[in-house]
Amino acid sequence: METHNASSGSRVPWNKGKLTGQKPPLKLPEIWAIRTRLQMSANIRELALFNLAIDSKLRACDLTRLLVQDVCQGSHVGARAMVMQQKTQRPVQFEITEHTRLSIEAWIRVRKLTSIDYLFPSRLHASPHISTRQYARIVHRWIASIGLEDSAYGTHTMRRTKASLIYRRTKNLRAVQLLLGHSKLESTVRYLGIEVDDALEMAEQTEV
Known part of the structure; x- marks a missing residue:
């Protein structure tokens, strides 16, 4: 019993030193700052991922598992897409803006993806697509690249961003x-x- 208590007392909480709670959305200048950095660095994969994350408003688990055929109509990326959400098992539809379509099409060409491929395949052999953990690390890198405190943001930042902009406008x-x-x-x-x-x-x- 004493050994158990000692080990419990020395356990470090998962959120020690981290900011928890609701993650704030990005503001328009911050969106464009990240987008510009990705364009300037010619990071085709992350530009497509960033743009689609903003447009789709999908949870990380749904975004990372997208197939090419989920967003493409034939050889072109469609103006709209519909995805079945894993958490709720309810379909959700979203618009894909022109600059997002162009960035996705460029990524598909460069990676030579087919319709049945995952849109964002993993570079690790153990996983067919990027994991939510990998995606979270990428998001934190985007945030830090424009001088924001990355611990205050997360993958739900990407999901909330366009929704918040639409709500403020309408x-x-x-x-x-x-x-x-x-x-x-x-x-x-x-x-x-x-x-x-x-x-x-x-x-x-x-x-x-």
């Missing part, structure tokens, strides 16, 4: 709920960091 909670694939409005409210009462009042005003 104040349409229902639309953002659909874009994020949330089954409950309350989940969207928490994700955006809005006061619940204010959010419900706005949602009622936008109902037709």
Whole structure:
């Protein structure tokens, strides 16, 4: 018993020295700063990954498992895509903007990917696609590259970014709920960091 207590007491908490809680979204100048750095360094893979992460608003587990055929219509990347979410088993649709389509098409050409390949294959033989842990490390590197404290951000930063921009522009909670694939409005409210009462009042005003 004493040995057990001693080992428990010496265990280091997983979040020691880390900032926990909701991860903030990126602001427009920060998005463009990261995008420009990736373009200047000719990092085709990460530029495609960054752009698609912003556009898709997908969780890391869904983003990293995308197949080429999930975003391509024939030999071209489509303007829209639909993906079945692993967490909720609900489909979610998203727009793929022109600069994202171009960056993905460039990556597919360079990597010579086929329709049944993973869009972001792993460089490690043990995994067919990049892992969520690898993706998290990449996100932290992006954040640090523009001088932000990377421990304050994470993969959910990428998921929240466009949703937050859309909400600030439209104040349409229902639309953002659909874009994020949330089954409950309350989940969207928490994700955006809005006061619940204010959010419900706005949602009622936008109902037709």
